[in-house]
Amino acid sequence: MKKRQFLGAAMAGxxxxxxxxxxxxxxxxxxxxxxxxxxxxxxxxxxxPLDPVRDQMMFKHKVQxxxxxxxxxxxxxxxxxxxxxxxxxxxxxxHTLRGPLLLDVLAAAGAxxxxxxxxxxxxxxxxxxxVTVAQVRARRYIVATHLDGATMALGGLGPLWAIYDAxxxxxxxxxxxxxxxxTCPWALYHITVA
Numbered sequence: 001m002k003k004r005q006f007l008g009a010a011m012a013g014x015x016x017x018x019x020x021x022x023x024x025x026x027x028x029x030x031x032x033x034x035x036x037x038x039x040x041x042x043x044x045x046x047x048x049p050l051d052p053v054r055d056q057m058m059f060k061h062k063v064q065x066x067x068x069x070x071x072x073x074x075x076x077x078x079x080x081x082x083x084x085x086x087x088x089x090x091x092x093x094x095h096t097l098r099g100p101l102l103l104d105v106l107a108a109a110g111a112x113x114x115x116x117x118x119x120x121x122x123x124x125x126x127x128x129x130x131v132t133v134a135q136v137r138a139r140r141y142i143v144a145t146h147l148d149g150a151t152m153a154l155g156g157l158g159p160l161w162a163i164y165d166a167x168x169x170x171x172x173x174x175x176x177x178x179x180x181x182x183t184c185p186w187a188l189y190h191i192t193v194a
Contacts, residue, residue, distance in 0.1 A: 032072035039065035040193035043110030069109035123185035
């Protein structure tokens with residue numbers, strides 16, 4: 001093989017490898033606007049560290065991470081969905097909520113979970129609720145993407161809501177409605193796995 005052909009073939013092979021690596025990285029990152037970021041003890045990150053300029057809300061909420069998993073709406077709705085129908089405190093009526101199990105979202109992020117591990121669920125208004133993996137498993141938390149068949153808007157209860165069916169959770173069903181959802185932040189945008 002002539003030197004010029006060899007170099008050309010080597011460059012083409014290198015470029016093909018670089019393009020494949022770029023495509024693989026692009027496939028891992030969120031295609032649409034990121035709605036949920038999961039950081040902490042995860043094994044499948046698709047983004048780098050917190051950027052104090054681009055991640056203003058997380059920066060102001062004192063979130064820190066070296067890497068995280070970012071989910072857009074398509075990534076969340078691609079996970080198997082669960083439907084629940086809890087009575088909500090806002091109107092004391094049952095409503096249908098649908099979305100993936102919170103544990104499935106964490107599994108998609110590669111979280112390594114034990115029953116006593118802590119999760120910190122953060123809402124856009126700064127509200128944060130600490131729950132254990134055991135609580136999330138027992139109550140079957142979901143990351144709701146839909147309320148009564150419609151997507152949830154930012155400025156309402158969405159676009160994501162970490163919630164469980166309190167009517168069917170033995171440790172919560174007997175409590176007054178305003179006391180059932182303290183660990184269920186609506187407008188969820190970040191989860192820390194500790």
